[in-house]
Amino acid sequence: xxxxxxxxxxxxxxIDNSEQLHYFLEDxxxxxxxxxLVHGGGKVATELGVSMGIEAKMVDGRRITDIHTLRIVxxxxxxxINKNIVAQLQARYCNAIGLTGADGNTIKAVKRxxxxxDYGFVGDLDEHSVSVETISSLLGSKxxxxxxxxxxxGDTQLLNTNADTIASAIAVxxxxxxxxxxxxxxxxxxxxxxxxxxxxxxxEIRLEEFTSLQESGVISGGMIPKLHNAFEAIKSGVKEVLxxxxxxxxxxxxxxxxxxxx
Numbered sequence: 001x002x003x004x005x006x007x008x009x010x011x012x013x014x015i016d017n018s019e020q021l022h023y024f025l026e027d028x029x030x031x032x033x034x035x036x037l038v039h040g041g042g043k044v045a046t047e048l049g050v051s052m053g054i055e056a057k058m059v060d061g062r063r064i065t066d067i068h069t070l071r072i073v074x075x076x077x078x079x080x081i082n083k084n085i086v087a088q089l090q091a092r093y094c095n096a097i098g099l100t101g102a103d104g105n106t107i108k109a110v111k112r113x114x115x116x117x118d119y120g121f122v123g124d125l126d127e128h129s130v131s132v133e134t135i136s137s138l139l140g141s142k143x144x145x146x147x148x149x150x151x152x153x154g155d156t157q158l159l160n161t162n163a164d165t166i167a168s169a170i171a172v173x174x175x176x177x178x179x180x181x182x183x184x185x186x187x188x189x190x191x192x193x194x195x196x197x198x199x200x201x202x203x204e205i206r207l208e209e210f211t212s213l214q215e216s217g218v219i220s221g222g223m224i225p226k227l228h229n230a231f232e233a234i235k236s237g238v239k240e241v242l243x244x245x246x247x248x249x250x251x252x253x254x255x256x257x258x259x260x261x262x
Contacts, residue, residue, distance in 0.1 A: 005139070005178035006031055009038040009167035013187045014246045015081060016043050024185070024246045025085070029092035034139045034178065036170060037096070037146045039085060040163035045069075045076035065120040065160040073160050077148035086146055096144040101151030102158060104134045107166065109151035109159045123151040123159030125166070130173035164226070168233045175237035182238050183257075184226070185246035190258030191227070193218050204259045207231055230260050 008031075014024050028037060042063065046056045049072040057064035065073065082098040089096035101107025101123075107130055109123025129151070138145050147170070149163040164184065171182040193200040205213065210231055213219045219227060230241040244257020 002177065002179045004033045005174055005180045006033060006035045006183065007038065007167055007171045007174070007180065008035065008183045008185065009040075009163055010185045010246060011040045011163065012043045014185060015039060015041050020247060021085075022088070025088050025092060025094075029089060029094040035144055036135070036139075036174075037085070037089075037144065038149075038163050038167040038170065039077075039081060039146070040149050041077050041081040044081055045073045048072055048076050048080070059117055059119075062119065063122075063160065064118075065122050067121065070121045070158060070160060074150060074158060077150055082146060082148045089144065089146070094144055095142060096146050097138065098146045098148070100148055100158070101129075101161070101166070104131065104138070105152075105154070106131050106134050106145075107147070107151045107161075107169070108154050109161055111153055111157065111159060121157065121159050123153070123161040125151070125161065125169045127172070130169050132173050132176060135170070135174060136177060164229065168229055168238075171238045171241075172233050172236040175239070179239050180237070181240050181242065182230070182233055183242045184230070184244075186243065188245060189248060190244040190256075191219065191223060202258050204261065206260075207234065207262055227260065234260060234262050 008028060010024065014020050049056055054068050054072060078100050086096045086098040099106060101109065109125055109129060112119050112122045112124050135145060147166060149161055149166060151159045151161045153159060167182060171180050174180050189198050189201050191202045191205060193202060210227060214224060233241060241260040242257050248256045
């Protein structure tokens with residue numbers, strides 16, 4: 001019988017709010033079983049860059065990572081944000097270890113090829129990117145890995161990599177040895193039938209329902225790729241994916257939000 005593993009991804013809506021981050025880390029620390037935390041932090045990186053005279057360059061919401069921006073995101077993600085989270089988890093008796101994908105060769109990426117847009121030093125992942133052996137060893141040592149949104153190419157180059165993608169790739173890879181649950185924390189209670197009505201939460205969506213919800217317009221815009229990636233993870237072995245608000249999703253270890261299953 002496989003052991004259970006919970007992988008939680010948090011974004012800027014948690015990281016940028018010190019009070020919300022405090023309560024989230026309380027809940028995360030209380031989660032039973034093996035667990036992994038993955039975080040982004042784009043707003044902090046942008047503010048740090050501005051303070052150093054480097055403006056963020058975005059195309060369709062995606063950050064262009066030139067060499068100067070790479071230095072900024074490395075400082076922000078792997079330094080300021082990651083170590084602050086690790087220190088707060090240690091204060092809660094959660095023995096965390098902060099990591100980039102380069103540490104322990106845990107996540108190796110490929111630099112995104114230049115097509116219509118040159119995204120710079122951005123990494124793409126595939127089914128061979130994540131080292132299951134290394135992460136399993138950390139978990140076996142009772143450590144809680146905390147991954148930031150940086151990987152490497154195995155040839156000295158760090159790469160800025162989407163945190164949602166990292167969380168999904170880890171979940172899929174680790175599902176070969178764990179019963180894996182992937183949790184995405186974002187600014188809504190979950191998937192809503194009416195985006196402006198928080199009470200219209202859809203508690204569960206099965207794979208066969210996903211298409212009909214798209215066709216009816218219930219799921220649209222940015223939620224389409226998010227749920228598409230979530231169901232791809234489920235089809236690749238992840239037990240379930242949960243999407244919801246950080247201040248509710250992990251309360252008392254009882255996950256709320258929207259549950260996505262096969």
